[in-house]
Amino acid sequence: MSNQSGMFSSAVNLDLGASVQTAPAAVAGASDDDAVHDVVIVGSGPAGYTAAIYTARANLNPVVLAGSVTAGGELMNTTEVENYPGFIDGIMGPDLMGNMQQQAERFGADIRYEDVVSVELEGEVKTVTVEDGTVLRARAVIISTGSEYRKLGLPDEERLSGHGVSWCATCDGFFFKGQNIAVIGGGDSAIEEATFLTKFADKVTLIHRRDEFRASEIMRQRALDDPKIEILWNTKVTGINGENKVESLDLEDTVTGEASELAVTGLFVAIGSDPRVGLVKDQLELTADSTIAVDGRTSTTSLPGVFAAGDVVDPTYRQAITAAASGCVAAVDVEHYLAALDS
Amino acid sequence: MSAAKDVTDATFQAEVLENSKPTIVDFWAEWCGPCRQLGPVLDALAAEHAEQVDVVKVNVDDNPAIASQYGITSIPAVYLFANGEVAKTSIGAKPKSALEKEFGDYLSPSA
Numbered sequence: 001m002s003n004q005s006g007m008f009s010s011a012v013n014l015d016l017g018a019s020v021q022t023a024p025a026a027v028a029g030a031s032d033d034d035a036v037h038d039v040v041i042v043g044s045g046p047a048g049y050t051a052a053i054y055t056a057r058a059n060l061n062p063v064v065l066a067g068s069v070t071a072g073g074e075l076m077n078t079t080e081v082e083n084y085p086g087f088i089d090g091i092m093g094p095d096l097m098g099n100m101q102q103q104a105e106r107f108g109a110d111i112r113y114e115d116v117v118s119v120e121l122e123g124e125v126k127t128v129t130v131e132d133g134t135v136l137r138a139r140a141v142i143i144s145t146g147s148e149y150r151k152l153g154l155p156d157e158e159r160l161s162g163h164g165v166s167w168c169a170t171c172d173g174f175f176f177k178g179q180n181i182a183v184i185g186g187g188d189s190a191i192e193e194a195t196f197l198t199k200f201a202d203k204v205t206l207i208h209r210r211d212e213f214r215a216s217e218i219m220r221q222r223a224l225d226d227p228k229i230e231i232l233w234n235t236k237v238t239g240i241n242g243e244n245k246v247e248s249l250d251l252e253d254t255v256t257g258e259a260s261e262l263a264v265t266g267l268f269v270a271i272g273s274d275p276r277v278g279l280v281k282d283q284l285e286l287t288a289d290s291t292i293a294v295d296g297r298t299s300t301t302s303l304p305g306v307f308a309a310g311d312v313v314d315p316t317y318r319q320a321i322t323a324a325a326s327g328c329v330a331a332v333d334v335e336h337y338l339a340a341l342d343s
Numbered sequence: 344m345s346a347a348k349d350v351t352d353a354t355f356q357a358e359v360l361e362n363s364k365p366t367i368v369d370f371w372a373e374w375c376g377p378c379r380q381l382g383p384v385l386d387a388l389a390a391e392h393a394e395q396v397d398v399v400k401v402n403v404d405d406n407p408a409i410a411s412q413y414g415i416t417s418i419p420a421v422y423l424f425a426n427g428e429v430a431k432t433s434i435g436a437k438p439k440s441a442l443e444k445e446f447g448d449y450l451s452p453s454a
Contacts, residue, residue, distance in 0.1 A: 068380075068384055072380075077377065131438065162417040162420060164416050171376070171419075172416055
């Protein structure tokens with residue numbers, strides 16, 4: 001794959017594509033069709049799938065690279081989504097994403113459960129390489145890679161991950177029946193996790209480094225009213241202790257500096273997420289928040305033909321509905337861009 | 344979830360610990376989203392490395408004893424057993440290439 005950038009740096013070398021692709025494509029079926037796609041969408045959260053629905057309906061035959069294990073994005077790890085308009089009684093996150101996927105497929109979107117390993121975004125024809133070596137070419141690319149969980153950055157976090165340290169309450173809450181556990185964070189997702197975990201745990205300590213929550217009022221109230229949730233304000237976690245599994249946390253009062261220890265068997269980390277820009281950070285302009293820089297209310301990035309949508313451009317709102325709306329914006333921008341190229 | 348054979352608290356000893364081949368165990372549950380995503384990945388891994396390893400799955404809901412014996416608190420958890428012992432562990436849903444890297448010692452034909 002090392003020769004790719006050379007091969008594809010010029011848009012006129014299109015017919016070379018086929019021979020280049022066969023090299024890493026020893027696995028049957030790995031070489032792509034020779035077509036230059038109108039649009040390839042990287043990512044499959046609300047932004048990616050909404051972009052797929054709109055571009056498919058515009059007859060742009062989108063290819064969605066949905067990811068082998070991350071398809072559906074962050075909502076796949078949630079339970080009830082209560083604030084997505086149109087669902088009176090709420091909807092389960094995985095069901096919502098399943099619906100979006102099927103809606104995109106209904107209009108002909110080509111959804112592939114593969115991971116992108118590299119992109120070349122310069123020039124009129126962009127290339128996107130997936131893990132088995134297949135190279136897809138496209139006139140426009142939408143980057144909707146979302147965000148990834150932030151880690152605490154503590155020395156024992158990695159070692160005890162899977163042994164008491166978790167990022168997914170819906171996956172792991174079950175293992176903490178009748179136990180005392182902690183959640184770190186102060187946003188909606190932290191409170192959602194804490195509330196969900198009270199179904200299993202005896203007691204959930206919500207640890208927040210400030211003296212008020214960032215979370216919405218309804219979530220805030222839910223945490224304050226829950227008899228199983230105890231809140232530690234102005235507190236940060238400075239250490240995770242345990243030989244083979246989590247036994248306790250070292251805490252520090254952010255006001256007084258006083259240190260203490262809290263005995264828990266589980267620690268759920270919900271301190272936010274960072275935009276997933278690894279694939280594109282050397283090719284696209286980023287903002288001070290490390291999101292992909294876009295022009296005003298559009299999805300236009302620093303390179304022509306490259307559009308970005310969803311959490312990867314959004315340091316502020318990061319809701320399912322804003323991501324979906326942003327995917328729609330990108331789809332319409334792609335439509336206009338391609339129409340201008342063709343006219 | 345994967346199409347792998349179900350192993351239970353009752354059959355774990357015979358199917359995994361006493362298996363002469365290295366065995367990859369997928370600890371999963373119905374309610375775990377990432378477990379569902381990982382299933383097809385493990386199926387592909389099982390098909391490609393059928394001669395080197397067996398791949399089985401344990402439903403932690405139905406088989407709490409095994410999960411608790413190995414101190415599992417996060418799923419999907421993928422454990423590789425060799426000669427009756429845990430040889431490698433991998434937590435979370437990961438792409439096939441990542442699993443192949445982590446379990447590489449046991450997947451190559453010479454192993």
